[in-house]
Amino acid sequence: MAEALLRVEDLRVEFPTEDGVVHAVDGITYQVAPGKTLGIVGESGSGKTVSSLTTLGLTRRQGARIAGKILFEGRDLVALPESELRAIRGNEIAMIFQDPLSALHPLYKVGRQLVEALQAHKEISNSKARARAVELLGLVGIPDPGRRVDEYPHEFSGGMRQRAMIAMALANDPKLLIADEPTTALDVTVQAQILALMERLQRELGMAIIIITHDLGVVAEMADDIAVMYAGRIVETASAQSVFSGPQHPYTWGLLKSIPRLENDRSEELVPIPGTPPSLIRPPSGCHFHPRCAYAQPDHARIDPNLEQVPGEPTHFVACLLSPEERKRLWSELAAGRVPEQALAAGSGEGGV
């Protein structure tokens, strides 16, 4: 991998609350190379959004306790004072959010919101900023941008609002775009359009993208690398290809098996991951996933797994207490369409682990 644009090292984000300390992000490490795409995947409450907001310094005022490093082109964003961080936000690192209707100011015209984004970082006249706003709206595929620039967000459709958000994010040619569930609030057909738009813009503008989603289908299309997060930690990270061809963590299996696939037999049932995401105030002991893991052994409730390299794959890391052989066998059973119980039963005949 080339020199990283963004390198997050052992990032921890905690929120002190009345009920106790929420360990939203619990020591994660990842990096993104210039022009590449990283997908961060996980359920709600896995810490994926908090880690991105922290990158922009947006969790500071919520009273977060932040430890670790976020190196952006060598500068540690965690240690940067607010004024310098502000100069980076929306300029070198931009972010788009899940629900474009609530993320756009309802009382300002779309054009004005774009102009604001431009003028926050550049000395640029109103008329020039407006011309640039029209140009940006055109770039993201909004028809008749000269007229649309003077409309309010509520006059836009859902897909157009997200396009406008993207246009706003691109206003200052960022080197990194963080997209937090950019398609979740949109119709399926519009989702595909937005993803295609982001891919096109990445090709044209050469920015790196971090795409945060609970939907592996979304990252399958776009991501070069994938990090799977669970309960504030990264439990598996690898190239997108490796994650889809040889996933190692039972949680990743659960995510993969719960996606409906067009090419699969329709009678094949989707297998949901049982249970709910754990409390981040008092996470489960040992492997945080063990209460929901079909393959957990008694001692998994005691031992906390480290992120370790998968044998034979230098860029594939997993935090799982099962042996590599066992994981390989279980996934081959699951990939063949068996449910977890069948996969386990097939193994127990051979002695198991």
Next chain:
Amino acid sequence: MTAYVIRRLVWGLALLIIVCGLTFVLFRVLPTGNPAVLRAGRDPQPHLIKEIERVLGLDKSLPAQFWEYLKGVFLHFRFGYSYYSRQSVLSLIGERLPATISLTLGAAVVWMIAGLSVGIVSALKRRTLWDRGAMGGALVLISAPEFWLGLLVLLLFSNDIGKLKIFPGSGSYVGLTYDPWKWFTSLIMPWCVLAAGSAAVFARLMRGSMIETMEEDYIRTARAKGLRERAVIRQGVRSSINPIITLLALEVGVLLGGAVLIESVFNIPGVGALAYHSIVQSDFEVVQGTVLLASMFIILANIAADVGYAYLDPRVRYG
């Protein structure tokens, strides 16, 4: 929009007729005394009272009296005459309107500026000593009756009976055109006292609205864009003001009601004082005139608030 405003105006007119009726009934039913008796002087002859009743039109049946009055007001724009001075109600009110407008408009300015700014600062400094102090103070001002607050302020700060002789006291009001500086200084205390309650209510409302707004996704977006905190707050204020605007019209009624008391306490010759004295003297047509004027202001303020709301929020459209 125009159709909407016209419809609201027509309804407003209907409301004014109802207000007329209510005042009329209240005035006749409540034991305020017969104006003719009050006017006839000490130990009047019965025929004198009868004569006065005939002159004032009080000998006709109540519905007939009411009908006469409505016809006068709505068809001929005639509001009648004071039973006492025989001055026309319109000219009585017209003489006193500048004082009342000076008082209420000034109080509204104090109220908006103080209320909104305290609310905004409290929301931004939530749970700090400033916030708790301001909100505690607001609670005291909301609870304190205006006339009591007025007397207290006079006792503390007026230059005649006050402990600290700072501001001109009761009865010092002069017209704006007569002496602007004296006009201004004489109104400082009445403005603040009249505005206090409303300002306190609005400080609390604005604080709540602002706290809610600052949690919105679009505020996060504004920060993510790299806007300066001042610009982020401006966006928050812009949204928080909207729900407050609707309540503004309601508060205008409170302000006009308060003006009656404040004008009496500070001895300002305004419409409020006129209303007060005419009630005491059972001067029906003057009471009716002042009530109608106040109702009209409240109705217009409500329409203005609705129109303003549509102007401030592009998502609101009236059909």
